[in-house]
Amino acid sequence: GNSVTQMEGPVTLSEEAFLTINCTYTATGYPSLFWYVQYPGEGLQLLLKATKADDKGSNKGFEATYRKETTSFHLEKGSVQVSDSAVYFCALSKNTGFQKLVFGTGTRLLVSP
Amino acid sequence: NAGVTQTPKFRVLKTGQSMTLLCAQDMNHEYMYWYRQDPGMGLRLIHYSVGEGTTAKGEVPDGYNVSRLKKQNFLLGLESAAPSQTSVYFCASSYEVKLTYNEQFFGPGTRLTVL
Numbered sequence: 425g426n427s428v429t430q431m432e433g434p435v436t437l438s439e440e441a442f443l444t445i446n447c448t449y450t451a452t453g454y455p456s457l458f459w460y461v462q463y464p465g466e467g468l469q470l471l472l473k474a475t476k477a478d479d480k481g482s483n484k485g486f487e488a489t490y491r492k493e494t495t496s497f498h499l500e501k502g503s504v505q506v507s508d509s510a511v512y513f514c515a516l517s518k519n520t521g522f523q524k525l526v527f528g529t530g531t532r533l534l535v536s537p
Numbered sequence: 538n539a540g541v542t543q544t545p546k547f548r549v550l551k552t553g554q555s556m557t558l559l560c561a562q563d564m565n566h567e568y569m570y571w572y573r574q575d576p577g578m579g580l581r582l583i584h585y586s587v588g589e590g591t592t593a594k595g596e597v598p599d600g601y602n603v604s605r606l607k608k609q610n611f612l613l614g615l616e617s618a619a620p621s622q623t624s625v626y627f628c629a630s631s632y633e634v635k636l637t638y639n640e641q642f643f644g645p646g647t648r649l650t651v652l
Contacts, residue, residue: 468643513579524585527580530579
């Protein structure tokens with residue numbers, strides 16, 4: 425079946441540090457890939473997406489590239505801020521039929537001043 | 538637009554009690570979903586609906602029932618609560634999917650504790 429594996433957290437960084445959160449997936453066919461972010465006390469919101477191989481999703485300084493050859497969708501940001509502290513979820517959805525989201529377990533990011 | 542709203546925000550139940558969680562969306566979305574979020578397990582789909590009057594089981598449906606009598610509302614019921622149902626419950630909604638991606642819009646969650 426389809427599944428998503430994320431690196432375990434928490435990831436603890438100082439402000440302005442470089443961020444990478446690893447995500448790999450297992451899926452039949454060619455899924456769409458997503459990063460969702462959950463700020464403290466809130467629901468999840470879509471951060472970025474990529475719908476086909478080699479696509480790069482980007483938003484708010486975050487980027488992730490859909491790598492079919494390594495089945496990966498790693499999240500990166502060049503300079504994190506305290507306000508980026510949140511839980512980040514990688515997810516996939518197949519592109520045919522009913523598109524249920526399959527989530528990874530989430531990675532907590534803590535950014536200190 | 539309020540987006541997706543959930544009531545209540547918090548609830549404490551005793552084992553065996555029943556309750557209903559209400560989800561409402563004002564985006565005219567066809568699809569609605571109920572998830573539970575547990576530490577170290579990410580989000581797991583409980584039930585979903587692809588339109589008014591329809592419901593379907595997700596990954597972890599046991600112990601829950603749902604109803605979608607109106608397009609904008611999706612109710613999640615616990616008939617006889619158990620401590621294993623202590624969790625944070627999220628509702629989400631999305632447009633009918635005919636494109637290549639599926640952005641779901643989430644509510645703020647309901648934290649349920651079963652003693």
